[in-house]
Amino acid sequence: MSAHSDSQRATAPAIRARKGGEPLVCLTAYDTPTARLLDPHCDLILVGDSVGMVLHGLDSTVGVTLEMMILHGRAVMRGSSRALVAVDMPFGSYEAGPPEAFANASRIMKETGCQAVKIESGAYAAAIIAFLTARGVPVIGHVGVRPQAVHAQGGVRARGRTLDEREIVLADARAADEAGAFALVIEAVAEDLAREVTAAVSCPTIGIGASAACDGQILVTHDMLGLFDWTPRFVRRYADLRAAMGEAVAAYAQDVRARRFPGEGEVYKLKRT
Ligand code: KIV
Numbered sequence: 001m002s003a004h005s006d007s008q009r010a011t012a013p014a015i016r017a018r019k020g021g022e023p024l025v026c027l028t029a030y031d032t033p034t035a036r037l038l039d040p041h042c043d044l045i046l047v048g049d050s051v052g053m054v055l056h057g058l059d060s061t062v063g064v065t066l067e068m069m070i071l072h073g074r075a076v077m078r079g080s081s082r083a084l085v086a087v088d089m090p091f092g093s094y095e096a097g098p099p100e101a102f103a104n105a106s107r108i109m110k111e112t113g114c115q116a117v118k119i120e121s122g123a124y125a126a127a128i129i130a131f132l133t134a135r136g137v138p139v140i141g142h143v144g145v146r147p148q149a150v151h152a153q154g155g156v157r158a159r160g161r162t163l164d165e166r167e168i169v170l171a172d173a174r175a176a177d178e179a180g181a182f183a184l185v186i187e188a189v190a191e192d193l194a195r196e197v198t199a200a201v202s203c204p205t206i207g208i209g210a211s212a213a214c215d216g217q218i219l220v221t222h223d224m225l226g227l228f229d230w231t232p233r234f235v236r237r238y239a240d241l242r243a244a245m246g247e248a249v250a251a252y253a254q255d256v257r258a259r260r261f262p263g264e265g266e267v268y269k270l271k272r273t
Contacts, residue, residue, distance in 0.1 A: 009080075009084065012084065012116055016182040018043070018204050019215055020215065023215065024044060025216065027045060027046070027219060028046045028054075028218070029076045029079070029221060031079070033079060035078070040082065043216070044183075045086075046087075047112075048220065049088040050147070050220050051069075052068070061091060061147045061148050062148060064090040066107070069108060070087075070111045073087040074112045074113070077112055084115045085112075085115055086116040086117060089101070089108065094128055097127075098131030099131075101131065119140075121141035121142055121146075121173075123175070125176060139180065141172075141177070141181035142184070143169050143187070144169055144187040144188055144210065145189075147187075169186075169193060170197060173186070173205075182203055183206055184206065186208070187209060188210065189210050191210075191211035194214055198214055226241050
């Protein structure tokens, strides 16, 4: 069962209903042409705050702002009509408490037209998720590696390999689920922990580096298209666009320098009236 028909955009309840069913297909997008390419194939498009690193050259997602997320969210909405679009709430836009989180989430929804937001879900998050969902904001939780907590977590290494960490990830996941999250991203955790979390929560889990035990998968599109020279071990590269782009740019530069571009068919001629 698909989360959407051809004419209708996928909804949060339809995504939630996919628990234990056909795996959810999810990818990131930050712009209109990429969203157009992804939309026919994806159940969910995430406007991830990974945009800060992927497009803006930041070292982490910590510097991403609400304005950046809204700008990219609007672009993705313009390029999609079928997939559910969720926009990441950036660091500092929700952690202070429910009313501030609601003000910022409702701004994201009004100004982009997206259907949901995602928040990284540490222990503080349950009250925020409950507050938002009760007020009409569908929320996706995010446990395991939480890139916004890079400084607190001491880096972005895989989680759940020690007993203490396992308990934290499980507790965060249960809390987000009970608070009403309609889906849960699990990032970079050991396979058996991903399986345990998936069995423990009522909403579908969407894994990134969290094994096939999850109810769906998400990757950063730029990673799976091979646009970087380095990708995490859990990424499968479906294309090598970095090499293809490099070759194309080099060929263009050679053609311009050799006056081979533009050619006969690539110039305007005077119209004979
Ligand atoms: O920001 C992001 O891209 C994410 C990942 C889950 C894909 O949160």
